[in-house]
Amino acid sequence: MPRLPMLTLLGALVTGCGAAHSHVALEDRALTDAPAPLPALVQAPARPPAEDPGPSPQDSRAFAARYPTPALCEGAARRLQGTSRDEAWLALKVCADSPAFTQLGAVLGSAWAEDLRVRPDAANLIARVVAHRGGSVDGELRLLHARKVPIFSLASAIAQPDTYRGRYVMLRAQVADQRLDGERPTLWLVEQGLQSVGSHREVGMTFRTDTVSETSGDLGGRTVLTGEGRVGGSVVTRERTYQSTTEPTYDNISDETGREALGRLAAADPFLETRRDYVILARFDGLRVTSGMTNDDEDEGPKIPVLTIVGYHLPQALAVY
Template sequence: MKWPLFLLAMLLSACASPGLRDRTIPDEPPASEPAPAAQAPPAPRAFNPKAFAAGFTRLADCEQAARDLQPKGPEQAWAVLRECVSRGFVNLKRVTDGGWESDLGSRKDASLLLARMIAARGGELESDLAVLRARRIPIFSLASAMEQPKTYSGRLVLVRARIAEMKEESGRPTVLISETGLGGVSSEVMTGSSTWKSSGNSNGRGAPNNSRWESEYASYETRHDNAVQETGREALLRLSKADPFLAPGKEFIVLARFEGVRTSGSAEDAELSKVAQLGAIVYFEPAALVIE
């Protein structure tokens, strides 16, 4: 009975030896190296409206491309239109034909865009404001606002004006401006001239003849030009801060908010001393050439 127990003890000791443990085969294979994570695709490049607009040689194509963006990206479309205008697109009737109606009626910078366009067109406000009025775009003339101050209080006005004087009122920089307009002027302009001369040495009988004839002809044509004329209306333009570029004598197209009319003097001459009060929003120098 003891021999079998001795053999059993030897067998158990052999199973527990280090050599046998080292040679055991694991039930599961060793874990493999984790696969490298897939690289994320590069982020799409941000839309650049300036670069997009610069890709068009013709400004009309630039505006059309901006329209084409409207269905999928109205913000991008409007940004491109602004770039088209900054590059010189001035077709006011095209912009106000209805294709941009929603933007012109809802965007805060729509009035700035229109003022920039009108200045770039030469600043002939009478006809350009009529285009806006036909589309019921709320930008008005200074004349209308001064005639009905209560009706137009707080409304936007567009004024062509010459800087008359820089001053300060209630601690704020203020500019006295004189409204100007473009009036037609006709003039006769010489377009060419010619001179005919004749001389002779004989009177036909052999006697010397020193007579000379000279005649000069000139041709003229009538030209019609736009001349800047003052309307007699004045306004005090309040600024948010002093601007050294608003030099006396210079002309600007001014977009402002109408704040009322100030009168001074006696009742007899009050009509002659009305001065509009405006809050400046933006101003541009008008182009020298007027675009119809």
């Protein structure tokens, strides 16, 4: 076998090694030079979980428990208007059942204006909230009239019976008597006004100081009747100092206004107790002649307003102004 020249053999080795190295290098580059995914600079916002719609106002207890404060409850009821006005109104009634619900301003707001205009039970809901606020009817009627809510006072109805016949009146009154007029019970109502009476209540520590001083001595002299003599005795002086710290307090006192009315009920109601104040919503039916003695200057006897009672509510002890 002929021997290859040394130069040719070295060239073949160099060529083969270079080709093999080059193949490995390209293969490694193909694996290592692939572009790695870049890390995200801003994380995509996670999709918020679907909001729990909460219990339906049909379940009044669960709905009231979910929104324990009056403001939260009214806000939840207002949000339901977007899906169902009937459900929203039912929710508001559930909120107003709580004695703590005094949000009359929210009820009279623009969100509920349409409901107050068309709902037959809207006036009674307002009367309930007025009772929760303490039953200061005169002051609350001014607020209602500023919002054009057609509920009026007993005094206005008596003064203009033809104008207010068939309209709602609201009054704070006590039941003086309850009798049957035919088949319908009739209440003798005595209207009450609410006023605030101030007083002072002791607070903190009190201080008291008692001082007793005594002076004694003799007095000598001569009188025409007794001649020479001496008179002795003593004088006792007492002084008392009393100091205390007080703060002003105010109590709500109801007093008769002098106006009375006859209230008709659809059926006897044992929960209407005598000598208790109620906030009463009623329809004004006009004036009725009583059986009193007539005067020479008038052809008829005295007249008394007649009301059809729509609803009544016990007022809270504390008034909200």
